[in-house]
Amino acid sequence: MAKTKVGIVGLGLMGGSLSLALQETSKDYYFIGFDHNQKHCTEAKKLGIADEISDSLDRLQECDIIFLSIPVDGIISIIQRLDNLSPHTTVIDLGSTKEKISLSIPEHTRANFVTAHPMTGTEKFGPTSALQNLYKNKVVVLCDMDKSGEHQKALATKLFTSIGMKIVPMNAKEHDRHAAFISHMPHALSYALANSVLEQEDAPSIIALAGGGFRDMSRIAKSNPSMWEDIFRQNRTNLLESIHCLQVELKKCEKMVENSEWENLNEWMGEANKLHDIL
Amino acid sequence: MAKTKVGIVGLGLMGGSLSLALQETSKDYYFIGFDHNQKHCTEAKKLGIADEISDSLDRLQECDIIFLSIPVDGIISIIQRLDNLSPHTTVIDLGSTKEKISLSIPEHTRANFVTAHPMTGTEKFGPTSALQNLYKNKVVVLCDMDKSGEHQKALATKLFTSIGMKIVPMNAKEHDRHAAFISHMPHALSYALANSVLEQEDAPSIIALAGGGFRDMSRIAKSNPSMWEDIFRQNRTNLLESIHCLQVELKKCEKMVENSEWENLNEWMGEANKLHDIL
Numbered sequence: 001m002a003k004t005k006v007g008i009v010g011l012g013l014m015g016g017s018l019s020l021a022l023q024e025t026s027k028d029y030y031f032i033g034f035d036h037n038q039k040h041c042t043e044a045k046k047l048g049i050a051d052e053i054s055d056s057l058d059r060l061q062e063c064d065i066i067f068l069s070i071p072v073d074g075i076i077s078i079i080q081r082l083d084n085l086s087p088h089t090t091v092i093d094l095g096s097t098k099e100k101i102s103l104s105i106p107e108h109t110r111a112n113f114v115t116a117h118p119m120t121g122t123e124k125f126g127p128t129s130a131l132q133n134l135y136k137n138k139v140v141v142l143c144d145m146d147k148s149g150e151h152q153k154a155l156a157t158k159l160f161t162s163i164g165m166k167i168v169p170m171n172a173k174e175h176d177r178h179a180a181f182i183s184h185m186p187h188a189l190s191y192a193l194a195n196s197v198l199e200q201e202d203a204p205s206i207i208a209l210a211g212g213g214f215r216d217m218s219r220i221a222k223s224n225p226s227m228w229e230d231i232f233r234q235n236r237t238n239l240l241e242s243i244h245c246l247q248v249e250l251k252k253c254e255k256m257v258e259n260s261e262w263e264n265l266n267e268w269m270g271e272a273n274k275l276h277d278i279l
Numbered sequence: 280m281a282k283t284k285v286g287i288v289g290l291g292l293m294g295g296s297l298s299l300a301l302q303e304t305s306k307d308y309y310f311i312g313f314d315h316n317q318k319h320c321t322e323a324k325k326l327g328i329a330d331e332i333s334d335s336l337d338r339l340q341e342c343d344i345i346f347l348s349i350p351v352d353g354i355i356s357i358i359q360r361l362d363n364l365s366p367h368t369t370v371i372d373l374g375s376t377k378e379k380i381s382l383s384i385p386e387h388t389r390a391n392f393v394t395a396h397p398m399t400g401t402e403k404f405g406p407t408s409a410l411q412n413l414y415k416n417k418v419v420v421l422c423d424m425d426k427s428g429e430h431q432k433a434l435a436t437k438l439f440t441s442i443g444m445k446i447v448p449m450n451a452k453e454h455d456r457h458a459a460f461i462s463h464m465p466h467a468l469s470y471a472l473a474n475s476v477l478e479q480e481d482a483p484s485i486i487a488l489a490g491g492g493f494r495d496m497s498r499i500a501k502s503n504p505s506m507w508e509d510i511f512r513q514n515r516t517n518l519l520e521s522i523h524c525l526q527v528e529l530k531k532c533e534k535m536v537e538n539s540e541w542e543n544l545n546e547w548m549g550e551a552n553k554l555h556d557i558l
Contacts, residue, residue, distance in 0.1 A: 119490040139487050168487040181476050182488040186496045188536075189472060192528035194551035197460050200524055203557045208418050208447045209461040210558055211398040216495035217465045222555045225548035229541050236536055243533050245479055247526070249471035254522050257467075257515055262508050269504035272473035276501045278482045279489055 003030040007063035009078060011035040011044035013122060014094050015069030016130025019049045021163040024132060034060060043127040061085060065155070068093035073230040076104045085112045090152045092116050092159075096179065097234040098143040098172040111149035114156040115172065117141040117179065118165065123222040136164040143172040180238035185246055187220050187228055188239065194221035282309040286342035288357060290314040290323035292401060293373050294348035295409025298328045300442040303411060313339060322406040340364055344434070347372040352509040355383045364391045369431045371395050371438075375458065376513040377422040377451040390428035393435040394451065396420040396458070397444065402501040415443040422451040459517035464525055466499050466507055467518065473500035 006022065008015040011033045019031050033050025035041050044050045060066060061084045068075045072095040079101070082091060092114045095101050102115050120138040122129065140160045145153055160167055170178075197206065197218070210218075232239055256265040285301065287294040290312050298310050312329025314320050323329045339345060340363045347354045351374040358380070361370060371393045374380050381394050399417040401408065419439045424432055439446055449457075476485065476497070489497075511518055535544040 119488055121490060121492070138490075141487065170487075178480060178484045178488050181479050182485060182493050183490060185475075186472060186493050188532050189468065189529065190492070190496060191548050191551040192525060192532055193465060193468060194554045195547065196464075196521070196524040196528045198550065198553060199528075200460050200521070201457060205457045206461060206554075206557050208420065208449075209398055209457050211400060211417075211462060213400070213469070213499040214461050214465050215558060216498055217469060218554055218558065219495055220492045221548075221551040223548075223552075225545045225552065228548055229545045232536055232544065233539070233541055236539070240533065240536055242475070242479070243529065243536070245475040246471060247529065247533075249475045249478075250468065250522065250526065250529075253467050253471055254519065254526075257511055257519055257522070260512070260515070262512055265511065266504045266508045268474065269470050269500075269502075269507055271477065272470040272500040273502075273504065274477060275473045275485075275497055278485050279494060279497065 001028070003028050004065065005030050005032060005063040007032045007034060007060045007066040008050065009034045009060070009066065009068045010070035010074070011037075011040045011049055011127050012069065012125050013129045013131075013134070014118070015067060016044060016047070016049045016127045017132065017134035018067055018069065018094075018163075020130055020132040021135050022159070023048075025162045032059065032063060040127050047127055047130065049127055049130060057081060058084070061089070064089065065159070066091045068095070071227045071230040072097050072101060072234050075101055079105055079109075079113070082109060082112075085109050087111075087149070088151060090114060090155045092156055094118055096183065096231050098141075098175045098179075100234045102144045102147070102172040105147075110147050112152060114145070114148045114152050115143045116156065116160070117143070117175065118160075119183075123220050125224050125227075135160075138165055139168050140165045141168050141170050141175055143170055143175050145169050176235050177238045177241075180235050180242040181245070184231055184235055184239050185242035187223060188232070188243060189246065190218055190221040191228075194218045280307075282307050283344065284309050284311060284342040286311045286313060286339045286345040287329065288313045288339070288345065288347045289349035289353070290316075290319045290328055290406045291348065291404050292408045292410075292413070293397070294346060295323060295326070295328045295406045296411065296413035297346055297348065297373075297442075298323075299409055299411040300414050301438070302327075304441045311338065311342060319406050326406055326409065328406055328409060336360060337363070340368070343368065344438070345370045347374070350374075350506045350509040351376050351380060351513050354380055358384055358388075358392070361388060361391075364388055366390075366428070367430060369393060369434045371435055373397055375462065375510050377420075377454045377458075379513045381423045381426070381451040384426075389426050391431060393424070393427045393431050394422045395435065395439070396422070396454065397439075398462075402499050404503050404506070414439075417444055418447050419444045420447050420449050420454055422449055422454050424448050455514050456517045456520075459514050459521040460524070463510060463514055463518050464521035466502060467511070467522060468525065469497055469500040470507075473497045
């Protein structure tokens with residue numbers, strides 16, 4: 001039997017980890033890698049992430065499954081170029097924003113697409129950062145599923161389930177607002193934290209005084225600026241709203257410290273503790 | 280030979296972990312626990328953190344070494360009550376702020392004291408959260424060491440080194456400014472993040488969408504409000520300055536997103552990436 005051809009556009013952390021995870025579930029996949037970064041192509045081949053490297057769109061469109069694991073602006077651009085898909089091809093994008101991507105898919109290929117957001121990642125990038133268990137026991141949000149074909153819906157569900165993911169369906173518009181608060185704004189915050197500390201502190205003090213709290217809060221400030229520039233642009237309105245809400249809370253804290261309202265501050269921190277019941 | 284008597288005032292995460300770590304290095308310690316929380320006393324006895332529980336200040340002052348591992352306001356209060364110390368007694372406080380504590384020590388007992396800030400912890404509290412390796416390979420900042428006695432300096436250095444810590448000497452005033460930026464403000468930020476998300480999001484969405492980034496950034500928002508109320512009060516001025524600097528950076532980010540200055544935003548995130556070279 002011929003192997004199932006899987007195209008992976010973007011051989012970084014997400015695409016690379018996906019190949020490793022799928023290989024663990026079956027030997028019947030044949031991976032065709034696409035990446036404009038030649039170093040990443042070589043590394044991916046060497047690491048066994050891709051069986052073959054191609055830069056031909058025709059070759060890509062021969063695949064049974066195509067994953068788009070590149071920055072979100074790149075996803076929108078390549079979606080337009082995938083205009084020769086068979087009815088059975090399934091294209092799954094892994095972008096962190098969903099509304100603009102979902103809206104950008106042309107009518108005649110809409111059923112081919114499943115728009116997914118796997119809630120996992122690290123601050124690292126490139127094929128060498130790929131982890132076989134990156135997706136295991138994590139959530140993948142599948143958006144606007146009523147617009148995907150029956151075959152595509154079933155296949156995406158099977159694939160993500162096979163690598164240990166829990167599926168959460170969501171409307172793309174709602175996804176983007178939730179993601180702004182729970183993922184995108186915290187990234188903006190981490191970048192702001194890193195920049196304010198780098199401006200005020202010298203390296204020896206940072207090394208000496210950084211406990212687990214600061215390390216955790218600044219970790220995602222090491223994330224790829226180009227990737228996050230795209231996400232911030234695509235989710236601009238929601239991001240601005242979430243940054244505003246954060247600023248309001250921080251201002252409250254500042255005022256209570258300024259006015260020595262210690263009892264109110266204690267209560268405010270107690271409210272935040274409620275997160276413990278959820279996560 | 281009689282065992283070395285070690286008093287531990289505060290049988291929580293820090294005090295409990297210290298007892299476990301010291302026990303690992305020698306069998307010659309006898310631990311006397313002090314805590315106004317009776318449940319914590321019972322738990323500490325059961326977990327082998329304390330050999331004996333006492334509430335007598337006379338019994339405490341018989342100890343060769345006394346650790347103060349309670350919230351910072353409590354440290355200042357008990358320092359005043361330790362007025363019957365022998366010249367050989369060493370009192371080490373583990374408070375997260377240092378200037379007010381250092382200044383609060385009376386002249387006649389000043390040489391007995393070593394003011395320390397171990398750069399470690401978790402968001403958990405109570406004796407059951409104690410970890411034998413909490414201090415291992417971590418930094419402890421020792422402040423205003425010129426005010427401690429020779430015996431006390433040498434003993435504290437020996438003790439912290441024996442449990443695997445790296446000692447960094449620092450002026451207490453400088454410590455507090457560094458700690459505001461690298462530890463205290465990030466805690467305020469995490470509380471603000473948790474509160475803004477809890478206000479805007481429901482539990483199922485938080486559970487579905489929380490990836491590693493949000494989990495890491497909100498972890499310390501689960502920290503004990505009473506402990507952090509004290510720290511924020513004692514380091515109020517530095518904290519306000521550090522919150523202000525963070526607000527400036529976040530405002531920059533907001534403005535760049537608002538005005539779609541994507542290239543500048545990308546550069547700003549690239550600046551934050553430089554943290555990678557340090558941590």
